[in-house]
Amino acid sequence: MPDGRWTTFMPMRVFQATGLRGQRSAGGLKPLVVFLALWLWSAWAQAVTVQDDRQQAIEIAKAPQRIVSLLPSLTETVCALGACQRLVGVDRYSNWPASQAHLPRVGGGIDPNIESIVALKPDLVLAAGSTRGADRLQALGLTVLRLEPRTHADAQRVLRTVGKALGLPAADSERVWREIEAGVQAAVQSLSPQARQQRVYFEVSAGPYGASEASFIGETLMRMGVANILPAAMGPFPQVNPEFVVRAQPDVIMAGDSSRASMAQRSGWSALRAMQAQRICVFAQAESDLLVRAGPRMAEGARLMADCLNKAAGVGR
């Protein structure tokens, strides 16, 4: 993880960091020039304007140092940008990385604790588009940035927007995005030709709700070249009729831990070839968490799916 990366808004840190570089490169003037350039840049970039999910311009006067995040993927995005130490509160579903575990929990998306959030004196609140009480927080004078990543493109946009809102240079978010992209690409390339020939059913929760081609999970699967039994026309996470799956006969089933018990009991599912050949990947809770969040851990999710597909392709049919 990109831990301990310096932020341009703390001259002391910049000085230390550039100083270290200076020692390594043994150039006398260079660190000073770098420092001055960064300092000037930071002064110029004090006030930034970013667009939220409602296409409203949110002005952020100076780089926020006390951030409250009300969505796990936004918490992860802030941390991936190396600004974990600027978080002062997170929602109760945020569980990664470990460096945010000690932070106070301020409720969830449907029941944010207004009082606790205000008491933390945040200079930026990151919330999902559907977070209740976001209007109320705004009315109380807080800066609220509503962002909800749902697709690969969203994840990139959100990463850029958060980076800009935090006052980080654009290069930072671009670099993090390149790392994610490289990870996803590596996962895609790790697939054997046989693994690519499969048709997949990805079950998000035991509703059963599945991930269609329109979801970002579906986008990852599409990049891998495998077919999804749920077409995009059904919406990103449609509720699926068990009958539909039986007719579609997927080669591989991927599901979260919550589906494990109910799957075997669904009528007709014993006739599924994937069930008979045990070409099923049941992800543990922590794995499911990272798979369903369109955040900086998308590459890890892609890796899990690729491993599952390779394993399933190895099982004879």
Added chain:
Amino acid sequence: MSDQTHALRVAALLLLIGVATVLLGTAAGSQGWHNWWSVPADAVSRQIVWDIRLPRSLGAWLGGGLLGLAGAVAQGLFRNPLADPYLLGSASGASLGVGAYWSWLGGSAWTLSAWMGLGLTGAAFVGAVLAVILTLLLARGVQQTLRLLLAGVVVGVVLGALTSMLSLLQPQVLQAMQGFMLGSTAFVSWSACITMACAWLVCMALAWTFARVLDALTLGESTAQSLGVPLRLARLVLVGVISLATGAAVAHIGLVAFVGLAAPHVVRSLLRCTHAWSLLLAALMGGALLSLADVLARVLFAPQELPVGVLTAVIGGGYLLWRVYRDTYRGAGGGR
């Protein structure tokens, strides 16, 4: 005369409990105890007490009052102890309004500025009022109580099904809907308080005007008719009161369960009085119940907070169960 003094005493007591819990509500919260009477030390504490705790405590009292009043009117008008404020379909209408708000907002229609201006609260209110109007249309007016009840149930079920369908098609609506269904006072602002206070005053005045009609109705519809009370006008106005009170409350605090049903029952178990008194008492009782539940919801699991609707459902449900159990037990004992 002694009945009146008794009622006055109960009213004063309930008002006192209401004021006490509202004050307690400004002092207690998930962020610990703040002495509102001493000047809060810093700006954040001041903001927490004046801009968060006071409006939400007042909002709980007003919202509970509106539901209690609507419940008392509904039970009097339909002469049915099981009638509650959500009977005419207003609850499912409000839910559908909220669902529609989120699903359109989640779509591409960001530019729909009128929709944005209406807001979540407006959407819920419009939904509730439209549902009641639909019920009235289906019942072809307010002449027949039974037809009105039936139409209300049908509208409730159909709109509920539509809401379910909406949340199935667009799962992101589901989460927001859930928060609304639970009911919470956490997001009540000062402007919401003013709206609810106006609704409270208007509804109380209108209900009071027709309190004598409700008294006459306890003798049966035909007797009331023969007494020469303006039954038709009263029904129309009182249905309006129910929908306005419920719409205003539900829009701001969500679907809080059982307060509207339980408040008139508690009042009846305390004393027997005319509707002029029992309407006021039910409103005061609803306010006291909800603000008490609100304070409990905030401190029980502090710093986490329970949605108040969960607590009222547990407490209200428990109370009604106890009433039923006690009545049955007594009835069985009397039979032997």
